[in-house]
Amino acid sequence: MxxxxxxxxxxxxxxxxxxxxxxxxxxxxxxxxxxxxxxxxxxxxxxxxxxxxxxxxDPAARRLAGLDNQIMGVFTYEPALSPESMDFYGPLLNGLERAAEQVGCDLLFFTSSPVENGSRSLFHRKTRLRLADGCILLGQQMDGDDLKRLVDERFPFVAVGRRDETTAKVPYVGIDYVSLTAELIERAVGLGHTDALYVHRNLHSPAARDRMQQIQASTASGGLKFTLVVAEDGDLTGVTRAAEQTGATAVFTEDAFLAEDVALVLGNAGVEVPSAISLTALAEVRGHRVHGRALSGFQTPRLQVAAEALSLLQQLVTTRAEEWDSLDTQRLLQGKVELGETLVERMSAT
Amino acid sequence: MxxxxxxxxxxxxxxxxxxxxxxxxxxxxxxxxxxxxxxxxxxxxxxxxxxxxxxxxDPAARRLAGLDNQIMGVFTYEPALSPESMDFYGPLLNGLERAAEQVGCDLLFFTSSPVENGSRSLFHRKTRLRLADGCILLGQQMDGDDLKRLVDERFPFVAVGRRDETTAKVPYVGIDYVSLTAELIERAVGLGHTDALYVHRNLHSPAARDRMQQIQASTASGGLKFTLVVAEDGDLTGVTRAAEQTGATAVFTEDAFLAEDVALVLGNAGVEVPSAISLTALAEVRGHRVHGRALSGFQTPRLQVAAEALSLLQQLVTTRAEEWDSLDTQRLLQGKVELGETLVERMSAT
DNA sequence: GACCGATGATAATACCTATTATCAAAAGTT
DNA sequence: AACTTTTGATAATAGGTATTATCATCGGTC
Structure with a gap:
């Protein structure tokens, strides 16, 4: 005690x-x-x-009296402060910290949530969720039930990353991967490519679907013709084979790490990147290089995403739940295409 | 509302x-x-x-009723989640997160504290400090008054890094820089060095004093003879000059970044590291390299420091304040010397 | 001088949980 | 039968803040 x-x-x-x-x-x-x-x-x-x-x-007394406290919860479905996750969470957390300092609120990290079948659970018997005025949700694999319950209970929260649950209108701030993906495919076409591979992890997040949709739309409309390759457990043996069979001159990957792995595999098979095959990640590529060249892909404004999410959350907190509908609670921010040096003109001859 | x-x-x-x-x-x-x-x-x-x-x-009601909540505050005197501070805070935060998950407590980051004359202030009119069961203090430059007030108010807290306030017994978990420094000096002597420079930032933290004390003890006892050089605002012009004047064959620096800077300056002056002059940091050197060589210095167990700090804090929280004296509240953890490749045998001739 | 509005301040209450004191009924005792 | 003990459960209260309702007093008005 x-x-x-x-x-x-x-x-x-x-x-x-x-x-x-x-x-x-x-x-x-x-x-x-x-x-x-x-x-x-x-x-x-x-x-x-x-x-x-x-x-x-006393913040506890204030809270009990039903007032706000300028405390925002932060929930991540995986550990956020480990070196491995820093690549993804780092910019987001940094953005959150800066925005929080700006608007004068504290951040409560729900590190205690017990891990059940692989990911943390937001609702458990001892959750301190209610201590916060609202909550930011981070993570690749969010739980639909959690989201629905939050909406049902009218608890103010914002998901980072686009969500498309049909059961409830989930407030989110995400990045527009659709237009970014479309633009990169466009570029590849402009550089003379006609056949490509898409190496992905078979994820089911909305952002993953967005990318996949554009890939398929392109294939269907006779733009760049894609062949899908699933990377399972880092097993990329299929890539080289698929490239040979389809005559693909470009490889798109779901994220930058996958691109680096693919570069390695292709290199081992004697295929040079990018002279023989172009390589592009459909994700943030800052700081990633393959064979000393800047990887082609996106630049995503993750700091702004975090700031925008906190700002939206504050709006929700200070607005009565009945009026939430009148707010713009689903926001997509625009990224930029990072040309890089690994998406290049198609080889003239075969 | x-x-x-x-x-x-x-x-x-x-x-x-x-x-x-x-x-x-x-x-x-x-x-x-x-x-x-x-x-x-x-x-x-x-x-x-x-x-x-x-x-x-409801955690607020529990708190009001005087119970613990498994929420630990985290206070940093500088922004902790920015890329620049990650080098220092990263391992600590990682350790905290892991330990917190282990023992099932949440972490409340006091990001809202307004910045007054350079560093954040823990006590301000709207501090949410009391919402937490206890608090971890991180940062190079802690405020002595803050520490005293915490002790006076019997608020459970643990400082990361050794403290030696005379006004109050401050609980801390730190790293034993004294023996590490002594050991490195010993090594340098063993490698034939007799004269060295110590390039430091003129800081006043206890850890800084620990190192300085060993430096001076060595000089006084006729071990390795040090000449002090203060690096002000990254101005390292004095280093080359001092090296020439004193005939020093080894340079010790206060941290790894300083070592990298010194290597650059020496390199520009045509002095080769480590063949002409050995270089050693009296700090964590993991991941730091100069001229492609692993920098000599320490390996500090920062993950364990964080875990130990949280563990101690939990002990304080669950123990009545009157019995705190009976606890071991000041703990130093042992690091390891990282030999590296930049502290080498002294040149035979001059 | 009786009524009225304005003024300055407070008692009472809600928020939710944990604890202490209290109570009614049942069961046991002589 | 009168008394004590045990059992099962609750009323009352603390903890700190914000809000609502209430109250006492004063100055003015007809």
């Missing part, structure tokens, strides 16, 4: 200033109306007493 | 199970004694009702 050192309370201030606890509360919140009036003199006296003391409002 | 969606409370459960709120609380906490007794039948009925519902205890 916590030792409980007694702290300065409004009651204490009231005693010193010779007023009631109610008056102290009123002064602190600058309340003044027809029903409650406090003359400047009294007001000043109370403020003095507060100034002299080390009084700070 | 927060929308305040009504949640399932003990009262609600009580109504369903046809008992009083008190009984529900008793069942939840497995209370049973001479004063309060609940037969298995009733107990079961209540548990059923809870199981059926989505009840979770």
């Amino acid at each position: 916590s030792p409980k050192t007694r702290n300065v309370t409004q009651r204490e201030i009231a005693r010193i200033a010779g007023v009631s606890q109610t008056t102290v509360s009123m002064v602190l919140n600058d309340r003044d109306g027809s029903n409650v009036r406090i003359p400047a003199a009294t007001r000043e006296r109370v403020k003095q007493a507060i100034e002299q003391s080390t009084y700070v409002a | 927060s929308p305040k969606t009504r949640n399932v409370t003990q009262r609600e459960i009580a109504r369903i199970a046809g008992v009083s709120q008190t009984t529900v609380s008793m069942v939840l906490n497995d209370r049973d004694g001479s004063n309060v007794r609940i037969p298995a039948a009733t107990r079961e009925r209540v548990k059923q009702a809870i199981e059926q519902s989505t009840y979770v205890a």
Whole structure:
């Protein structure tokens, strides 16, 4: 049990200033109306007493009284602060921290959530979710049930990454992968490519679907013709074979790491990247290089995504739930195509 | 204002199970004694009702009632999640996250603290400090007044990094830089060095003092003779000059970045590292290389430091303040010397 | 001088959980 | 039968803040 050192309370201030606890509360919140009036003199006296003391409002009591606390929860479906996840979470967390400092709110990381069948669960018997005014959800693999329950309970939250649950309108801030993917395919066509591979992880997130959809749309409309290759457990043996069979001159991958792996496999098979086969990731590529060349792909504004998510969350928190519909709660931010050096003109001859 | 969606409370459960709120609380906490007794039948009925519902205890109410909540505060004197600070904070945060997950507690980052004259302030009018059971303090430049006030108020906290305030006994978990520094100097002596430079940032943290003390002890006792060089605002012009004047054959620096900078400056002046001058950092060197060689220095167990800090904090939280004295609240962990490749045998001739 | 509006301040209450004190009924004792 | 003990459960309260309802007083008005 916590030792409980007694702290300065409004009651204490009231005693010193010779007023009631109610008056102290009123002064602190600058309340003044027809029903409650406090003359400047009294007001000043109370403020003095507060100034002299080390009084700070007890957040728990505020919360219990139904007020906001400027505390935002952060829930990640995987550990967020490990070196491995830094590549993905790093910019997001950085953006969150900066935005939080800006608007003056604290961040409560729900690190305690027990891991059940692979991913953390948001709702459990001892969840401290309610201590936060709202919550940011991060992670590749969100749980649809969690999202639905949050919506049902009218708990303010924002998912990072596009969501398309049909059971509930989930607030999110994501990146527009559709137009980015389309644009990169366009570029490849412009560079003379006609056949390509798409190496993916067979994920089911909306962002993954977005990319896949564009891939298939391109194939169907006679743009760039794609052949799909699933990378299972890092097994990329299929890539070389598929490239030979289809005569593909470009490989698109779902993320930058996959691209690096593919480059390795192709290199081992004697296929040079990018002179023989172009390589492009449909994801953030900053800092990724293959054979010393900057990888082609996207630049995604993840810092802004985080900031925007926190901003939206604050809007939700300060808006009555009935009026949430009038807010723009589903936002897509535009990224930029990073040309890089691994998507190049198609070899002239075969 | 927060929308305040009504949640399932003990009262609600009580109504369903046809008992009083008190009984529900008793069942939840497995209370049973001479004063309060609940037969298995009733107990079961209540548990059923809870199981059926989505009840979770309101952490704010728990807190207000003086109970612990398994929430630990994390306070950093500088932004912790930015790419620049990751080198220092990264392993600590990673260790914290892992330990927190282990013991089942959440982490509240006080990102809101306004920046006053350079560093964040822990105590301000709207601090949410009290929401946490205890607090971990991170940062190079801690504020002595903050520490004193925490001790005075009997608020459970642990500083990461050795502290030596005389005004209060500050609980900390740090790394033993004294013996590490001594050992590295010993090595240098063993490799034939007699004169060296110590390039430092003129910091005043206890860890900085520890190193400096060993430097001076060595000089005084006729071991390795050091000349001090202060690196101000990255101005390292003094290093080359000092090396020439003193005939130093080894340079020690306060941290790895400083070592990299020194290597650059020496290189520009035509002095080869390490063949002409050995280079050693009195700090963590993992991942740092100069001229392709692994930098000599320390390996510090920062993951363990974080885990140990959280563990100590939990002990403090669960122990009555009067008995804190009986705990081992000041802990130093041992690091390892990383020989590296930049501290080498002294040139035979001059 | 009786009524009225305005003024300054407070008592009471809600929020939710944990604990302490209290109570009614049943069971056991002499 | 009168008394005590045990059993099962609850009322009351603390904890700190914000809000609503209430109250006492004063100055003015006819």
